[in-house]
Amino acid sequence: MKIISIVAFLSFLSMSFNYEIAEEESVFEKMVCPAFLVFENVAYLADMTFELPCNCKPEEVNSVVWYFQKDLGHNETRVLTDFNGTKIIDSSDIKTGSDIMNRFAIRMFSLIIFQSQVEDSGHYICGSAKGDFFYGYDIDVQPSEGAHLAFIDIDQKPLSDMETATYKIFSSFWAWGKCDRCDIRGEQTRIGLCYFKSQYLFTRYRTPMPHVVSCGSAAIPRRFRGILNVRKTEVVVRSCYEPCPKTPSPLEGKHSIFEVVSALEEKQLNLAVPIQYYSHPLGYPLTLMCPGTRPEHSVAWDKSTFQLYRSQYMAGVNKSMRVFIDHGNHLRFKYIEHDDKGIYYCWQQGKKVAGFRLSISYRSKRARKFSDPETQFAFKTVLTSYIFITAIFIVLHLLKCVRYFFKIPHN
Incomplete structure (x- = not known):
């Protein structure tokens, strides 16, 4: 070195x-x-x-x-x-x-x-x-982007192992995460990282198991690197149910006036968690992050009383999704619409911890930039339409030319 x-x-x-x-x-x-x-x-x-x-x-x-x-x-x-x-x-x-x-x-x-x-x-x-x-x-x-998703509830399975006489590529799964909701149906996730097994690893590297290293390790000889690019990180999801822990009730006479008033206000407003207020312009992207969470935490999102389950809203389920949960547990909007206004709640480790009241605003006119999502969408739409019309034009003229040159004259 x-x-x-x-x-x-x-x-x-x-x-x-x-x-x-x-x-x-x-x-x-x-x-x-x-x-x-x-x-x-x-x-x-x-x-x-x-x-x-x-x-x-x-x-x-x-x-x-x-x-x-x-x-x-x-x-x-x-x-x-x-x-x-x-x-x-x-x-x-x-x-x-x-x-x-x-x-x-x-x-x-x-x-x-x-x-x-x-x-x-x-x-x-x-x-x-x-x-x-x-x-x-x-x-x-x-990487977490582009991970292979498998939902146990609909009989989807993890990736199969790839094995030859000289190597084996497989996924090593972590333990199931904690159920992300309580008292209602929740979800658990399990991460599978790519690992490589071979007798031809470099000996300067200490491996977790004999002749086994992760797929991005420098212990793997260069001749095997190409076949590892097709293997993806895996995320497995299944349903779960866990009751919420019961909080012990205080002894009689131990309530303070402040506690009683706070409890009544909370019950009246139906608020169990602190609420943050967001005002976001119409048509612009937004990312909501659950406070104090890390990627390895179990995090869930709800819109009011509607649960945003990963089986429908996880990144990668559908490429055309406008609202989705990414692999960092963030709730992301490609662009905001009128119907997105409302209260969004996030759960952490099976406990509801925060809420976000989202309102829609209108931003004043400004010069568009190519980095704006709506500008890129419009550019892609115009370009795709132009290519499609040009292709039809070329095909019609080719057919006309073929008909002209190969036309059999009448006797």
């Missing part, structure tokens, strides 16, 4: 990271770093937040530096540090699609990547500013 220049630049940094926790020190005392740096293969789904612990380091090292390299042996190496040995950020301030340098934190020697993206796949190395390497990861972030 050609990171000597970067290491030389950082060699003057002797960062003091004074965390004196006996438990952490005892762990590092027991775990010995490998003499030859190997990489532990770990797979995640896009948009997830994950943590990479520095599983071993010398006891005298009080701070670590994390390095990122897309492919081993390449010149480009990124140093993930703020030169103090730690970087604390608020995950709620992170924008989707932002660079990895704005989405990481170092806490207690561990590297945390927020809202991971497919581009974050690569090699992560825990080391020191002097160029000593302690532990390595081979991270594979698999």
Whole structure:
């Protein structure tokens, strides 16, 4: 790895990271770093937040530096540090699609990547500013877009395994998520990531099972990479039912006047969760995000008393859907219509947590941009119509020419 220049630049940094926790020190005392740096293969789904612990380091090292390299042996190496040995950020301030340098934190020697993206796949190395390497990861972030959907209730099945004499491609499924609603019919989801089994893997990578790595791992020889492009991440959905937990009633005489008034107001307005008010212009896209949720959470959406089940509204069920739930559990509108106004509720881990009262507004006239969804729709419609009319024109003239040149003269 050609990171000597970067290491030389950082060699003057002797960062003091004074965390004196006996438990952490005892762990590092027991775990010995490998003499030859190997990489532990770990797979995640896009948009997830994950943590990479520095599983071993010398006891005298009080701070670590994390390095990122897309492919081993390449010149480009990124140093993930703020030169103090730690970087604390608020995950709620992170924008989707932002660079990895704005989405990481170092806490207690561990590297945390927020809202991971497919581009974050690569090699992560825990080391020191002097160029000593302690532990390595081979991270594979698999895309959620275009995932294969299977709904158990209508007898749809996951993808079949692909197996030959030299390799096997299959999906490794996580455990079923929590039922996303209570006291009414809910849904559970299960994520399946792509894995590859072969005897021809590179030995520098530590695999979760013998001869098995995730499909995006660098341990797979290049000659097998092409066949992996056709395999997709899988999402399996099934119905479920779970009763809502009963809250214990307070003892008699323990009610305060404020609690009684709040309960009466809540019952009168039929509101069980806090409501946010949204005013959105007609014809423009909108994305609603359930507060405090992560992609691995079980999230459901309702419009008033109408349930938006994934079997009908999940991204990928129908390409022409205007309203759908994406794989990050967001409720998305390609463009807002009059009928979209109303109250939308979101559930998190089987509990209704928030509501959004959506009203429709009218935006003043402005210059259209090509990036506007309605502009792109109009452009595609006009272009498709033009191509269709041109094709009919050409076909008619070709038929006329054929008839002219091959016409048999009358005697």
